[in-house]
Amino acid sequence: MEPIKPYKKSFEYSYTLGAFPTFEMLKCHPELVKGVYVHTSFTDTDGLIKLCSEHKIPILTNDKLFNKISDKENCFVIGVFDKYECTLEQNRSHIVLVNPSNMGNVGTIIRTAVGLGIYDIAFITPCADLFNPKTIRSSMGALFRLRHQHFSSFEEYQKNYQNHDVFTFMLNGSNTLEIQNCPKTDLFSLVFGNEATGLDDSFLNVGTSICIPQSPDVDSLNVTIAVGIGTFIFTHQTR
Amino acid sequence: MEPIKPYKKSFEYSYTLGAFPTFEMLKCHPELVKGVYVHTSFTDTDGLIKLCSEHKIPILTNDKLFNKISDKENCFVIGVFDKYECTLEQNRSHIVLVNPSNMGNVGTIIRTAVGLGIYDIAFITPCADLFNPKTIRSSMGALFRLRHQHFSSFEEYQKNYQNHDVFTFMLNGSNTLEIQNCPKTDLFSLVFGNEATGLDDSFLNVGTSICIPQSPDVDSLNVTIAVGIGTFIFTHQTR
Numbered sequence: 358m359e360p361i362k363p364y365k366k367s368f369e370y371s372y373t374l375g376a377f378p379t380f381e382m383l384k385c386h387p388e389l390v391k392g393v394y395v396h397t398s399f400t401d402t403d404g405l406i407k408l409c410s411e412h413k414i415p416i417l418t419n420d421k422l423f424n425k426i427s428d429k430e431n432c433f434v435i436g437v438f439d440k441y442e443c444t445l446e447q448n449r450s451h452i453v454l455v456n457p458s459n460m461g462n463v464g465t466i467i468r469t470a471v472g473l474g475i476y477d478i479a480f481i482t483p484c485a486d487l488f489n490p491k492t493i494r495s496s497m498g499a500l501f502r503l504r505h506q507h508f509s510s511f512e513e514y515q516k517n518y519q520n521h522d523v524f525t526f527m528l529n530g531s532n533t534l535e536i537q538n539c540p541k542t543d544l545f546s547l548v549f550g551n552e553a554t555g556l557d558d559s560f561l562n563v564g565t566s567i568c569i570p571q572s573p574d575v576d577s578l579n580v581t582i583a584v585g586i587g588t589f590i591f592t593h594q595t596r
Numbered sequence: 597m598e599p600i601k602p603y604k605k606s607f608e609y610s611y612t613l614g615a616f617p618t619f620e621m622l623k624c625h626p627e628l629v630k631g632v633y634v635h636t637s638f639t640d641t642d643g644l645i646k647l648c649s650e651h652k653i654p655i656l657t658n659d660k661l662f663n664k665i666s667d668k669e670n671c672f673v674i675g676v677f678d679k680y681e682c683t684l685e686q687n688r689s690h691i692v693l694v695n696p697s698n699m700g701n702v703g704t705i706i707r708t709a710v711g712l713g714i715y716d717i718a719f720i721t722p723c724a725d726l727f728n729p730k731t732i733r734s735s736m737g738a739l740f741r742l743r744h745q746h747f748s749s750f751e752e753y754q755k756n757y758q759n760h761d762v763f764t765f766m767l768n769g770s771n772t773l774e775i776q777n778c779p780k781t782d783l784f785s786l787v788f789g790n791e792a793t794g795l796d797d798s799f800l801n802v803g804t805s806i807c808i809p810q811s812p813d814v815d816s817l818n819v820t821i822a823v824g825i826g827t828f829i830f831t832h833q834t835r
Contacts (some may be wrong), residue, residue, distance in 0.1 A: 468817070472817045572711055575707055575738050578824070585825050594775075
């Protein structure tokens, strides 16, 4: 394995920081794991050793590495893995994130989506780096449960997935999201915009635009919260 | 006004960093504002000057201060204000946060609550500092729209607010939250636990315990997302 350096977006590999995301990676994508570093002060190693030896993944020690790679003090396990890209499922509902810029938000959205049963997210570039260790940490390792695919535009996404009913979440959306009136559909794409700018008005004409009702006392809901509410309502529609 | 130092929790005053939260503070609590610093490179000053002069609040210049107080580069306005405590409304529904530890989460929850029409949050100590500039920033200034009150225990909160129907959000809650079966109540307290530990099992016997259904592929939803989903459903119950 090559020498370990602080993460850069241009790398073809990345890191999981902490035991929890490292386990998630080992369970979901063992074939991509190049090695797992365990700090000598970490004692709960039985499960890790078992999983790694099953998949012939080297367990390594290098305590100095931890300060170099992680900015948190409570990190005792680091996994090294090759980055990968997926293809979304044609027959499953999707979330589409248009130009999300904050890694913490992207990680939280991934964790939320997987928690609510959506395993496919399309990312319209430019967007935050999915494989940055910060994104992975804020996803709590749920990144490894997810199918994720990048597209250079929403049109390119739609060309590939033509059977989905599209719902765009916008402050000026034409339809107010209410529990009683959530559109009933089995195959949907829920589209959310950038944290600062939202979706531009061209998205008013793409599918059905939806506004989550909110008080005039805030500028808007945080995008992670909008995704949580929208996804919960759509995945729990009454029939 | 005393000399400006980097924020500490022990201070009796705090800062708003950025124009948006500073405006929110000036609109909601002008009587508490001691002064507003405006960076000389900031040009959109008309609204600020008008609001400050209406309330006889000094506008100050000290460009060096900005690096000292703010760790973000795009901060051009800093407000200085006296901290305050509120009393929750007896006749409005509440959110209760038990020992929240992360300032970003607390700020996001405040923004979400106010956005969804809940203006009263009880905080059970120990908890993250509401007045830390980071909390205020992640609330996008919604802190100033909120009534917030601290209690040393949940029992102390309940002693003061006895008419609320209490719902505790727990992974092992007895009732699954669904759109169709959300309890119908006009005066409720939604109770959420600490980020890492949730609510302990003693809360199973306090009011009605509720679990937000989630896939086995995540450890749990982020507490901010749980608050967003729970609050949206309770404030939009079908009748």
